Amino acid sequence: MSLYRPVLPQEILDMIIESVSCFRIAKHRTAGLSSIALVSRSFRERAHGYLFAAVKLPDLNKHHRTSAEKQGKKRIREFYELSEANPRLTSRITYLAVQLEDSCQETAARVAKIFSQVFACPQGTSHPRPCSLWLDARHQSLYAFGEEFGRRFFEIVQNPRLTHLYLRNLYGLPNDLLRGSSIKHLEALNLSLSWMSKPRSALAGAYSGVPSVKCPNGRVIHCDVAVLDSLTISSTFPVTFFLDMSRHQSVAPEHLFSKLKYLEITEDLVVYNAHIWRLLENKAFGPGLATVKLEALYIRPDIGIYPESLYPIHLLSNLTTLILSYGVVTKPDSTNLTFTAFRKLLSQDQGLPSKLRNIILQFSLSALDLVETIPSYKWWRLDELFSERRFERLDSLTLEVCVDLATDDTVVSQLDKWSCKGYDAKEVATYLKGQFPLVMGEAKFEFDVSFEGDVVLVFEPPPKLEYN
Structure with missing residues (x-):
């Protein structure tokens, strides 16, 4: 037995790990943490907390789609086997990103099991850390991945640990998705909603003791929907669908958006979202909405930029920060067009919000x-x-x-x-x-x-x- 047993104070261990975890370049950060994890058990326990805090399944190369699909399935299978062998690793994850290339039932079943492991409440933890889920379905229906995948997904949405939900290219979502959830930050890009409701099994016990109000027209106004802090949507996304939980039930927009602090509308800045316009006119957003980001991935010169298609930012009376974002431009002409869009948006006759x-x-x-x-x-x-x-x-x-x-x-x-x-x-x-x-x-x-x-x-x- 060695007489020399080096012991570093916990503060020194944490300082070393945190300094390496702050590397800007991801591959350098991962390599550094992986090397530190090999030094000792104390370092490994702390390094794993950073290494497995954010997991992407898979990290695909968009230029090689065919090989990427095979690599994606392989990566999901390998991580599934790793999580089965050491469940403690998944308990460290606070951000999980999943991209499903096809509706392969076997791969979807593995992802469903990973969902359950990641969002399970760790034993002995009274206040588990909040988690984030990023899901890209590559323009497929939620139900194309099988019944087990859908059931696990709805369980996650109801899980109080899920506070950030990012959904992309997913079809067939029930419009009562937000009922009974604890989601505070929602990103909904290229989604389609249906009048179908979530399975009864996903709703069991979710609405007990939650007040509701019946209006004279017979509609029921529910208050069991989480109050959003931030919202990111496509420019054409019908956000008001989230207010109509079914054909005879709805949630008051003043409740859903009462504490909204950040709103981002992405994809096409020159065509405003009529649903957002309606909410702005009805003053559905609370006084805390101070930051708005408008993002256009492209501007088509053949469409033009017309005053009637610009966002009515003057209606955002409490706006303090406005972010205008455009995608990559490869020619001066396209950049000059974005400059024109900036000018027209900020030079509307109605003026700018007084608090901007x-x-x-x-x-x-x-x-x-x-x-x-x-x-x-x-x-x-x-x-x-x-x-x-x-x-x-x-x-x-x-x-x-x-x-x-x-x-x-x-x-x-x-x-x-x-x-x-x-x-x-x-x-x-x-x-x-x-x-x-x-x-x-x-x-x-x-x-x-x-x-x-x-x-x-x-x-x-x-x-x-x-x-x-």
């Missing part, structure tokens, strides 16, 4: 030919816009720029022939600030430009060969 103090503009630029294309963007349009008097009450204006490689597969396959150069993000930000002389010289609010990370990677094509 912060505006954040988020957009992505292509890393291809970035050095050459940045000067061709019409930054002066934004510079002139925010130098107007209507923005005098602002406290801050922020440009959040993400440099992305998003482009077609043909170009990506040729990147090994391109040259790559890294630029200091602060230097690029300083250059962009120089494109806003009016804002920098006259505006009273704080103006900032930020990039993701400290280095901006730029890819440049090889020089074209000229033949005599």
